[in-house]
Amino acid sequence: MIKVGILGRRPARSICIPAWMQAVWRSARDWIVGIFAPATRAVAHPLQQRFEYEIAPRSLRQDDSRTLGTHLLVELYGCNGRTLERVAYVEKALVQAAHESNAHIVSHFFHEFEPYGVSGVVVIEESHYTIHTWPEHRYAAIDLFFCSETVDAERALEVLRRAFEPEHIDVMLIRRGVLDKTPG
Amino acid sequence: MIKVGILGRRPARSICIPAWMQAVWRSARDWIVGIFAPATRAVAHPLQQRFEYEIAPRSLRQDDSRTLGTHLLVELYGCNGRTLERVAYVEKALVQAAHESNAHIVSHFFHEFEPYGVSGVVVIEESHYTIHTWPEHRYAAIDLFFCSETVDAERALEVLRRAFEPEHIDVMLIRRGVLDKTPG
Numbered sequence: 001m002i003k004v005g006i007l008g009r010r011p012a013r014s015i016c017i018p019a020w021m022q023a024v025w026r027s028a029r030d031w032i033v034g035i036f037a038p039a040t041r042a043v044a045h046p047l048q049q050r051f052e053y054e055i056a057p058r059s060l061r062q063d064d065s066r067t068l069g070t071h072l073l074v075e076l077y078g079c080n081g082r083t084l085e086r087v088a089y090v091e092k093a094l095v096q097a098a099h100e101s102n103a104h105i106v107s108h109f110f111h112e113f114e115p116y117g118v119s120g121v122v123v124i125e126e127s128h129y130t131i132h133t134w135p136e137h138r139y140a141a142i143d144l145f146f147c148s149e150t151v152d153a154e155r156a157l158e159v160l161r162r163a164f165e166p167e168h169i170d171v172m173l174i175r176r177g178v179l180d181k182t183p184g
Numbered sequence: 185m186i187k188v189g190i191l192g193r194r195p196a197r198s199i200c201i202p203a204w205m206q207a208v209w210r211s212a213r214d215w216i217v218g219i220f221a222p223a224t225r226a227v228a229h230p231l232q233q234r235f236e237y238e239i240a241p242r243s244l245r246q247d248d249s250r251t252l253g254t255h256l257l258v259e260l261y262g263c264n265g266r267t268l269e270r271v272a273y274v275e276k277a278l279v280q281a282a283h284e285s286n287a288h289i290v291s292h293f294f295h296e297f298e299p300y301g302v303s304g305v306v307v308i309e310e311s312h313y314t315i316h317t318w319p320e321h322r323y324a325a326i327d328l329f330f331c332s333e334t335v336d337a338e339r340a341l342e343v344l345r346r347a348f349e350p351e352h353i354d355v356m357l358i359r360r361g362v363l364d365k366t367p368g
Binding site for chain 1: 290
């Protein structure tokens with residue numbers, strides 16, 4: 001037995017359904033969602049293929065009234081591979097992104113791997129920025145996690161775009177620490 | 185003019201539609217998705233309310249054949265507040281989680297804020313683990329990002345669950361660096 005909310009806007013009700021019906025339900029749901037909401041479907045898909053977050057500048061700011069933090073998962077595809085190889089260059093870019101987006105740096109640490117690849121974290125008072133690069137795939141995974149309305153993530157994205165020259169950027173925005181759920 | 189894919193399973197076509205039609209389209213889409221896919225809708229919703237990722241143990245492993253990394257966004261609600269206050273305790277828990285999940289630690293850094301709250305990062309050869317705590321909300325935001333099939337994130341989650349005693353855990357799994365998209 002599992003709990004299933006029949007309609008999205010109503011409180012969930014408990015019903016008893018066998019496994020084969022659950023499978024049929026999931027297939028039908030995925031098919032319908034695939035037609036009506038390609039972007040949303042892609043998020044649910046384990047590979048998030050073709051997902052591209054629609055960026056509206058206002059949505060990139062943290063909203064303190066409802067959540068504790070805002071987390072941007074940034075995928076840079078088709079970068080200039082040489083920019084991803086050198087730890088000094090990557091460090092400079094991420095630190096600059098933190099400065100220019102009004103984040104307050106507490107500490108930062110960067111590491112270059114053999115034969116290639118850089119990992120780096122910038123701990124900020126507002127949470128963290130991180131980067132991991134795969135020069136051989138011309139790809140970088142960047143996280144911008146912040147808990148203050150003063151952080152201008154749009155500006156950080158612009159700095160990173162200029163530094164690594166990606167052909168394509170995917171951004172996923174996740175709100176962290178939903179206040180309705182915190183008992184405190 | 186914007187590019188819109190009419191149906192999720194067909195290649196996107198370019199059409200010219202005015203702003204009001206875009207707004208109508210978005211409203212209709214959100215309404216339909218809200219009915220047919222409550223869990224999926226919750227991801228698209230800026231607050232991701234009621235989203236709970238269905239965890240199957242096998243799905244928590246990195247799949248090197250299709251992506252470069254696996255990222256778990258872990259929300260711990262209703263924790264034992266005292267465990268979130270002390271930097272030494274938080275550091276020990278996250279480092280232990282890294283060790284027990286077979287991650288290889290490169291460096292780690294933890295910081296305690298005034299009047300309360302801890303931020304910490306563990307850079308691992310496989311990417312990073314991070315934590316940010318809000319003791320006043322009994323909440324912690326944890327990220328487990330790894331790019332190797334050898335990392336046992338399920339084990340890490342178990343260590344963190346024991347350390348912080350949350351009443352409720354939300355886990356969102358995101359695949360990072362989709363290989364189909366990398367030109368390299």
